[in-house]
Amino acid sequence: MSIKTKKLINAPENIIPEFIEGLIAAYPDMLCVEGSTGRAVVAQQGPRDGKVGIVIGGGSGHEPAFAGYVGQGLADAAAVGNVFASPSPEQILDAGRAADGGAGVVFLYGNYTGDVLNFTMAAEELEAEGTPVRQIAVADDVASAPFERRHERRGVAGDFFVFKCAGAAADLGEPLQRVEELARLANDRCRSMGVALGACSLPQTGTPNFEIGAADMEIGMGLHGEPGMRREPLAPADAVTDVLMEPILRELGLNDGDRVAVLVNGLGATTQLELFLVFRRVKQILDQRSIHIHANWVGEYATSLEMAGASVTLLKLDDALTRLLDHPCRTPALTVGAAAERPVDAQRSVRKTRAIKDVVVLDRATLATGGRITPPAFLAMMRAVSVAIRAQKDWLSQLDGVIGDGDHGVTMDIGWTAVGHVLDAQPRDAVIAQTCEQMAQAFLTAVGASSGPLYAGAFRSAAAAVNTRLNLDSAALAAWIAGMNNGILARGGAKPGDKTMIDAWAPAAEAAAIAAQAGGDERAVLQAACDAAKTGMDDTAGIESRRGRSAKLGLRSIGHIDPGAASAYLTLRAMHEALLGLE
Incomplete structure (x- = not known):
């Protein structure tokens, strides 16, 4: 008999609209909803004329990603999909039109088939309306494909750094091509690896996604609860962290004096006690190699519902990425520095709506x-x-x-x-x-x-x-x-x-x-x-x-x-x- 999990929800089919309603009610000074689908969460102080629009998005269940990173200095809008499912093209179009300031729009999302298909369809339609669109599929997970096929890798917690850098570049007034270049640079210099100790369960099913023994762990699991690259006996925190760090360090080719940003991310059911043990070991490893941690975050930034486990992400910094990482932003999930006041003369024009398509009538x-x-x-x-x-x-x-x-x-x-x-x-x-x-x-x-x-x-x-x-x-x-x-x-x-x-x-x-x-x-x-x-x-x-x-x-x-x-x-x-x- 399958074990049933417990969640504080109403009707499962209403969970996403009710989540968005609660999020907007909690942060009315930062967020609003625009568009007919009700799935485009937009920054109150984000989109403006002449600025490149930053649109992020993906399935729900990863909170605070993705809507939690909408705000001044970061993303202008997020398209919110169903649990573990990409938003639809219509939902992405609502976000794209809201973010469009006349300078083009950048779509950022994890490298998953559903996201690629839906964002690409939305990009095609938005470009047909006259808005230049660039797309970047974040692919930071070293466990999901070998280096020679890294374009196939999925995006996990590395979204956090790519979104931050792209949002800062756009907020600083960089043109579309430069925003795209900097976002791709962050993607290329970002690596992640994770471990799962327990499964999550979808609100609609109430059953664990997969089975894992009480003394086992999944190395290299996916952010949606997908099984990892291998299953091993559960090990102490330091040993697990060593396993996660080894491929990251190998691929980034870090040397004495290099600077990195570190994210130790909880997957939904991992305590702060455990996450700080992981960070402790990450810092020990980097200190031994004389690698400087310029900035770090420890906590829940890209979850997988109530999955037990954690991931480690490193971003190899240069001067350009350091500047973007340090640029102020203010969102429900991330505040860096003191976000500058919106320019007094900043304008936001009314965005165009979708033209009604002619219906072909057959004789x-x-x-x-x-x-x-x-x-x-x-x-x-x-x-x-x-x-x-x-x-x-x-x-x-x-x-x-x-x-x-x-x-x-x-x-x-x-x-x-x-x-x-x-x-x-x-x-x-x-x-x-x-x-x-x-x-x-x-x-x-x-x-x-x-x-x-x-x-x-x-x-x-x-x-x-x-x-x-x-x-x-x-x-x-x-x-x-x-x-x-x-x-x-x-x-x-x-x-x-x-x-x-x-x-x-x-x-x-x-x-x-x-x-x-x-x-x-x-x-x-x-x-x-x-x-x-x-x-x-x-x-x-x-x-x-x-x-x-x-x-x-x-x-x-x-x-x-x-x-x-x-x-x-x-x-x-x-x-x-x-x-x-x-x-």
Whole structure:
């Protein structure tokens, strides 16, 4: 029986809006909310005309990151995602528009697939509106990839230093290119390593993300509760700190007389007593090497809900970074020096809002009507998927907890629940392609994370594949399934064998096409797709992960089914069962 954790929350689905409401109420002189999504936390004394805008963001559960670093002299706005899930493009756009002072905007976020996908989509749209955008994915975790593949590393507590330096550069009036250069310099000179002693639990599930023995520790864990690079017996604080510091020192190449900034970060359930023991040992190691600590912070700065553990981050300083680190700022989570008063003549122009996109209307008279899957049947099939995903969300999250961050079932349920609301508002005879377009937007806006852009791309590609059809026959159904697969491929870049949802969608698309070409009806096409997706899902257990958060686990990912492939199979199975039920 799974152990249930206890949290002081109301309804889990309201936790983020209520968190933001409480944060703004606590710091009304520093923060406000702007934009229609309600997820863009903006500095009262931040954005101004002529200044480069600094936008940070990511999933919730890491408090005080990310909204806690919004304020004068640091970030102008933060896009707040669901727990352990990237904010959606719409939420990021609200933050980007709020931060835009006419000099360009810099997006800063951790190097995770969901964040990269969603921030990139938002950047594309903001640039289309005329705002120059630069992006930097923080990648400081030495445990997550070897040095020669450091562009694949995830961002952990190093966000703290990169955000601080970028915010100071913008506050000092540096132009966009220079702000980007300095932020990249901080990213290049920052290294982190962490240890987990216990798991965290998502508010929606109330169960630990992973299991760890009472006498064990995870070396190199991720900030979302992902398992680390290896599991070892728990050791004394000094020995653990030595393990964390060794790769950091090796990579930074620190010499006598060098200066560093140090962050000893608690992950949510680690006491100050323990954190200062770690810092004590960090200082001993640096003193032995005649390396000077210019500045240090010890406490909770980038947490993982209630995870027990800590991380150590070092930033190798030069004169430019030292100046930025020392520059005053005032935010809920960090105050450095005395922040200067906002210039009396500082102006903040009214920001542009998003233009309403034209809705493409299809001429129903030109659409092909042959086929068993009518618009009402399609709506019923999609509703069945929503119900199936909700019923299996705990299983999907359990699968994800073993090799990821444990939220796949939660995010898929959020997305399909949003889709369900769209379906409820659709006329029974709504054109299938247009329904898919609305499903795409609903999923993207509700979820963020990696699943948001991937399934939005899938629905849009599937819509394009059947936009000449009113009803779907077997060939059109196979084209729809292929469209789903192609949309995910185009946006995500994964390929079969990478241990992702593609390992279920790709064989399903191939099997559906073969069944349709052989003269099978719609039921036979879906049966073939289901069988192939089930086989593909099962086969992922024998694959080493090469994409996403689980790619950091290497061989440790073998033996576990990919949760994305599992949700793909559930989707096709629910569609098939619903179609059979309509007979």
